[in-house]
Amino acid sequence: MANMKKSEVLKIVGQNIKRIRLEKGLTQVDLVGKIEARIDTTNISRIEKGRTNATIHTLFKISQALEVPLSEICDVHFYKSE
Amino acid sequence: MANMKKSEVLKIVGQNIKRIRLEKGLTQVDLVGKIEARIDTTNISRIEKGRTNATIHTLFKISQALEVPLSEICDVHFYKSE
DNA sequence: TCTTGACTTGTCAAATATGGCAAATATGAA
DNA sequence: TTCATATTTGCCATATTTGACAAGTCAAGA
Numbered sequence: 001m002a003n004m005k006k007s008e009v010l011k012i013v014g015q016n017i018k019r020i021r022l023e024k025g026l027t028q029v030d031l032v033g034k035i036e037a038r039i040d041t042t043n044i045s046r047i048e049k050g051r052t053n054a055t056i057h058t059l060f061k062i063s064q065a066l067e068v069p070l071s072e073i074c075d076v077h078f079y080k081s082e
Numbered sequence: 083m084a085n086m087k088k089s090e091v092l093k094i095v096g097q098n099i100k101r102i103r104l105e106k107g108l109t110q111v112d113l114v115g116k117i118e119a120r121i122d123t124t125n126i127s128r129i130e131k132g133r134t135n136a137t138i139h140t141l142f143k144i145s146q147a148l149e150v151p152l153s154e155i156c157d158v159h160f161y162k163s164e
Numbered sequence: 165t166c167t168t169g170a171c172t173t174g175t176c177a178a179a180t181a182t183g184g185c186a187a188a189t190a191t192g193a194a
Numbered sequence: 195t196t197c198a199t200a201t202t203t204g205c206c207a208t209a210t211t212t213g214a215c216a217a218g219t220c221a222a223g224a
Contacts, residue, residue: 009142009152027170043212045172052211053137055181060091060158070091071153076142109200125182127202134181137211165224172219181210189202194195 004076011050012076013059018048020066020073034065086158093132094158095141100130102148102155116147 021031028041028048039061046052047062056070063070103113110123110130121143128134129144138152145152 004142004146006139009139013138029170038213040213040215041171042173042214046211049172051173053139053181055135055137055211056095056141056156057088057091057135058212059138059156060086064086070158071156074138074141074153074156076152111200120183122183122185123201124184124203127200128181131202133203135211137181140182167224168222170220172217174215174217176214177212179210179212182208184206185204187202187204189200191200192198194197 006053007050009076010047010053013054013073014048014050016073016075017044017059017062017066020068021048024066026066031062031065035061037061088135089132091158092129092135095136095155096130096132098155098157099126099141099144099148102150103130106148108148113144113147117143119143 021028026034028044031044032039032041039058043052043054043058044062047054047058059073060070063073066073103110108116110126113126114121114123121140125134125136125140126144129136129140141155142152145155148155
C-alpha cells in the first residue's frame with residue numbers, strides 16, 4: 001500500500017494492542033499494573049485509539065506487559081510499495 | 083527477559099534496520115530517497131545507532147522504504163517476563 | 165436513579181523526537 | 195596523500211510524546 005496515512009498505522013497498532021489486551025482478559029488498569037515503568041491509562045487509551053504516535057520503547061513496555069513479542073503489536077499488514 | 087533496558091531495545095531495532103538496509107544494498111542516502119515524507123540521514127543514523135527512541139510512524143516509513151513489514155524491524159527477541 | 169468500573173478526553177509541564185544544516189569522522193579508491 | 199562518498203555528531207527550533215491529574219462519558223447492575 002503506497003500511501004498509508006499516519007493515522008491508519010497508529011490505528012492498526014492501537015487495535016492490535018486492544019485486541020491482545022482483551023484476549024488476555026485485562027483491563028487498561030490491569031495492563032499498567034503489569035508495567036514496571038510508569039505508564040498510566042491515559043496513554044494506553046490514547047495509543048489504543050490511535051491518537052498518539054507512540055515511541056518504540058513505550059510499545060515495547062506494553063508488549064512485555066502483554067507477554068507478546070513487540071513484532072506482534074507492530075503487525076501492520078500493508079507494507080508493500082504497490 | 084525481565085528488564086531489558088530502553089537502550090538495548092533501541093539498539094536492536096537500529097541494528098535490524100541497518101542490517102536490512104545493507105542486505106538491500108542501500109546507503110542511508112538511498113534510503114531517505116525512497117521515503118516520501120521528509121527524513122534525512124541525520125535521523126536514520128541516530129535511529130540505527132539506537133540514540134533516538136523513534137516513533138512508530140517513523141519506523142513505519144522506514145519499513146516501507148526497505149520494503150519489509152514493520153514487524154520485521156521490530157523483531158526484538160526477548161519479550162517474556164522471565 | 166444511583167453507583168461502580170472502565171474508558172476517554174482535556175490540560176499542563178517536562179522531556180525528547182524530528183527536520184534541517186553544518187562540521188567532523190570514517191571508509192575506500194586512485 | 196588526495197578525493198569522493200557515507201556516516202556520525204552537534205546544534206537549533208519546532209512539534210509531539212509522556213506522565214500526571216481531573217473531569218467527562220458510557221454501560222451494566224442493584
